[in-house]
Amino acid sequence: PMPQFVLMLRDSGAFPADISAEEIQAIIERYHAWIQKVRGVPGQKLRDGQGRVIMRNGSKLAVTDGPYAESKEVLGGYMLIEAADYDEAVRLCNDCPHLDFGSIEIREVDTAAQ
Amino acid sequence: MTDSLHGLVDHLFRHSSGQMVATLTRILGSDHLALAEEVVQDALVKAMQQWTLRGVPDDPVAWLFQIARNGALDHLRRQASLRQKEADLIAAFTARPAEDDGGFAHELRDDQLRMMLMCCHPAIPGKSRIALTLKTVGGFSVDEIARAFLASRETIAQRIVRAKRLIRDERIAFEMPSRDELPVRLESLLQVLYLMFNEGYSAHTGDDLVRADLCREAIRLAAIVADHAVAGGPAVHALLALMLLQAARLPARTDAAGELVILAEQDRSRWDTAMMAEGLRRLDRAGVGEELTPYHLEAAIAASHASENVDWSQVIELYDALLAIRPSPVVALNRAVALAMTGGPASGIAAIESIEGLGDYLPRSLTLGQLWLRAGDAGRAARHFRHALTLPGTTPAKRFLMRKLGECT
Numbered sequence: 001p002m003p004q005f006v007l008m009l010r011d012s013g014a015f016p017a018d019i020s021a022e023e024i025q026a027i028i029e030r031y032h033a034w035i036q037k038v039r040g041v042p043g044q045k046l047r048d049g050q051g052r053v054i055m056r057n058g059s060k061l062a063v064t065d066g067p068y069a070e071s072k073e074v075l076g077g078y079m080l081i082e083a084a085d086y087d088e089a090v091r092l093c094n095d096c097p098h099l100d101f102g103s104i105e106i107r108e109v110d111t112a113a114q
Numbered sequence: 115m116t117d118s119l120h121g122l123v124d125h126l127f128r129h130s131s132g133q134m135v136a137t138l139t140r141i142l143g144s145d146h147l148a149l150a151e152e153v154v155q156d157a158l159v160k161a162m163q164q165w166t167l168r169g170v171p172d173d174p175v176a177w178l179f180q181i182a183r184n185g186a187l188d189h190l191r192r193q194a195s196l197r198q199k200e201a202d203l204i205a206a207f208t209a210r211p212a213e214d215d216g217g218f219a220h221e222l223r224d225d226q227l228r229m230m231l232m233c234c235h236p237a238i239p240g241k242s243r244i245a246l247t248l249k250t251v252g253g254f255s256v257d258e259i260a261r262a263f264l265a266s267r268e269t270i271a272q273r274i275v276r277a278k279r280l281i282r283d284e285r286i287a288f289e290m291p292s293r294d295e296l297p298v299r300l301e302s303l304l305q306v307l308y309l310m311f312n313e314g315y316s317a318h319t320g321d322d323l324v325r326a327d328l329c330r331e332a333i334r335l336a337a338i339v340a341d342h343a344v345a346g347g348p349a350v351h352a353l354l355a356l357m358l359l360q361a362a363r364l365p366a367r368t369d370a371a372g373e374l375v376i377l378a379e380q381d382r383s384r385w386d387t388a389m390m391a392e393g394l395r396r397l398d399r400a401g402v403g404e405e406l407t408p409y410h411l412e413a414a415i416a417a418s419h420a421s422e423n424v425d426w427s428q429v430i431e432l433y434d435a436l437l438a439i440r441p442s443p444v445v446a447l448n449r450a451v452a453l454a455m456t457g458g459p460a461s462g463i464a465a466i467e468s469i470e471g472l473g474d475y476l477p478r479s480l481t482l483g484q485l486w487l488r489a490g491d492a493g494r495a496a497r498h499f500r501h502a503l504t505l506p507g508t509t510p511a512k513r514f515l516m517r518k519l520g521e522c523t
Contacts, residue, residue, distance in 0.1 A: 009167065015159065020255030021127040022327075024162045031166040032121045042169035077167040098166075 002082040004109040005089040007043075010073035011102030030097040035079070038092045043079030073102060080109075121170055125327075127158055129334070130178050131253035134207075136225035138186060139250070141202045144232060144281050144288040147250070153189060157182035183207035223338045226251045227345055228288055230335060233277075234302040237284050242273040243306045249274050252331050262325050263313060290344070300345060304353050304409070307332050307339075311357050315364075317508060329364070333357050340396070352400035352409035358393030359416035362386040373517070374510040377419060390420055411436040415448075426455040443471040447478060459489040476505040483518060496522035 035042065051066035083089035089106050098104055131154050138150035160181050161174075171177045186203055190196045206221070233247040244263075248254040254262070260270045280286070291299045314328025336357060340350040366384035369375050397413050415432045418424055433449035446469045454462025462485045472478045483498035499519045503512060 015162075017155075018255055018257070019159070020258050021131040021158055021253045022125065022258065023255075024158050025122055025125070025127040028127075028162055028165050028170065029121045032170055035169065043167050045164050045167045076163070079167055 002084060003111075005081050005083055005086075006078055006107050006109060007040075007081060007093065007096075008078050008105040008107070009076050009098050009102060010105065011076050011098070012073050015101075027097065034096055038081050041080040043077055045077040046075060048074070048076075076102070122174060125253075125330075126174060127161075127178075128253035130175055131155075131158060132229075132251040133222045133226060134179065134182050135250050135253075136229040137206050137222060138182070138203075139229060139288050140225050141199050141206055142186075142196065144286055146196075147278055147281060149189060151250070153186045154182055156185050160185070179207050223342070226335070227338055227342050228290060230303055230306075230339070231291055231299050231345075232281070232286060232288055234299055234306055235281075235284075235286050236298075236302070237280055237286060238277050239273070242277040243302070244310055245270050245273045246277045247306055247335070248310070248331070251335065254327075254331075258327075262317075262328055296345070300339075300347075300350075303339065304336075304349060307336050307357075308353060308409070310335075311360075315360055326364075329357070329361050333361060348400045348403050348405045349407045349409055351396045352407055352413045355393045355396035355400055356409055356413040356416055358389050358396060359413060359420065362389035362393060363419075368510070372510070374508075374514045376514075382422075385420075393417070394420070406435075406439075408436055408440045411439075424455070426452055430456065443469050444475070444477075447472060447475075447481065451481060454485055454488075459485040463489070474505050476502050476507040476511065479505065480511075480515065480518075483515075487518070487521065492522040 034040075052063055053066035054061060054063045056062075081089060081092060083092055086106065086108065089108075093099070093104055093106065096104060134154045134157070135147075135150050138153060139147050142150055157178060161178055165171070165174075183203065186207070187200065190200050190203065229251045230247055233250065234243050238246065245259050248259050248262075249256065256271050256274065257267055259265075260267045263270070290296070310328050311332035314325050314330075314332065317325035317328075333354065336350065336354040340346045340354045362385050363377070363380065365386060366380040366382065367375055369381075375381075393413075394417060397417055400410055400413065411432050415429055415436075418429050418432070429452045430449060433445060433452060436445055437449065447466060450462045450465035450469070453465050463482060466472075466478065466482055466485075469478075479498045479502035483495045483502065486492075486495035486498060496519060499515050499522065503515050503519075507515075
């Protein structure tokens with residue numbers, strides 16, 4: 001089986017509030033077409049504006065609101081693709097429509113069998 | 115989650131938006147039109163955020179309605195005055211649109227019709243009616259409407275804001291007009307749809323696809339009216355026939371290079387035969403009863419162009435009848451073109467020169483140029499083509515004129 005890569009999609013902000021229904025559909029269709037093309041596994045959208053970060057501080061548990069406020073680009077969601085290696089994963093993402101709206105962090109899934 | 119390579123049906127988001135805004139406005143009341151739009155817009159954006167990552171659901175419309183319902187419920191629960199509408203909202207937004215009994219689809223069309231009629235209320239300024247119709251039930255954005263009508267964004271936005279304010283201040287209700295009011299209101303609506311279609315049709319060969327969408331939208335909305343038990347009638351069928359017969363020819367209106375092709379030179383095999391057949395069926399239905407409107411006559415003229423051998427004397431008679439009930443210099447110009455087909459270019463030229471009120475209308479100069487070319491006077495023809503090039507017109511029209519000028523040398 002081919003290695004899997006998690007794509008973590010970040011974007012820097014909202015779309016224009018008055019984006020038209022037609023444009024919205026066009027964006028969805030672009031993502032849909034790209035996922036079909038790379039035979040990607042659909043993922044999930046993460047709920048905006050919330051999150052928690054917990055850390056153990058000695059014997060105490062510190063819980064803070066996340067994601068970190070300093071990060072300009074918030075992790076919006078993730079999906080999975082298969083590729084032979086990082087080079088191919090990068091190549092497949094070359095024309096991912098998400099690049100028009102933000103960045104993609106690619107991390108290979110580590111399986112003990114490799 | 116998704117099977118299809120096909121993704122989404124064309125304009126699904128736009129149409130669903132219009133359906134949802136109409137139904138939501140019925141439930142919340144016309145004074146909450148802005149809220150209805152906000153809820154629907156939120157739903158579309160949420161769908162975008164979800165579906166881009168999770169894929170398109172198997173029943174996208176049901177999903178959209180569900181997101182809109184939940185968003186609306188959030189708002190309802192926060193406003194005491196709206197809480198009573200919760201039950202109605204859930205009922206209206208929970209039925210599956212794909213149900214066979216058609217009951218839900220029927221309600222959606224009914225709501226859209228009432229929205230259209232509300233947008234044409236006499237208190238709303240003429241220019242604002244098309245914009246408001248396209249924004250609410252058409253699902254177009256302010257930017258798209260501005261581009262379609264070659265107006266500024268601010269102008270369109272203002273017209274829509276003012277119209278919504280009027281609806282609130284004048285307490286214009288979201289309901290079918292009374293039996294007395296309905297004929298006048300319908301006439302306004304048909305005018306709005308006619309203008310919408312013409313704007314799209316005349317600009318179809320322009321550079322912006324959103325103008326082509328106007329034709330499609332006008333047809334969709336006219337069909338809703340035509341098929342309605344109360345609102346439908348011969349005049350609506352006639353208007354819909356006219357739109358379908360003209361739209362059927364759109365694929366032939368531009369050639370492979372994107373250049374404008376006039377009716378006489380069109381490749382008929384590119385006409386949409388299904389649409390043409392539908393247009394002729396509608397024309398039949400329009401023939402029931404005593405009513406003879408300008409739409410009837412224009413539709414009959416459009417239908418006569420559909421046959422291989424156009425009966426030009428019949429076309430001229432139809433134009434005469436049309437001019438009798440709706441005198442217009444543009445119609446007179448079109449009649450002159452038909453006249454030239456039976457009487458030769460000189461008769462057409464004479465007819466055009468006797469028309470008052472055309473001013474600097476580009477098709478006038480264009481037509482005169484063509485008739486002079488047919489009459490064998492290239493010099494006169496060139497003068498008219500050159501004059502036409504100085505007038506406002508679409509890019510393809512200008513390119514057409516340049517080609518014609520080339521034929522004059």
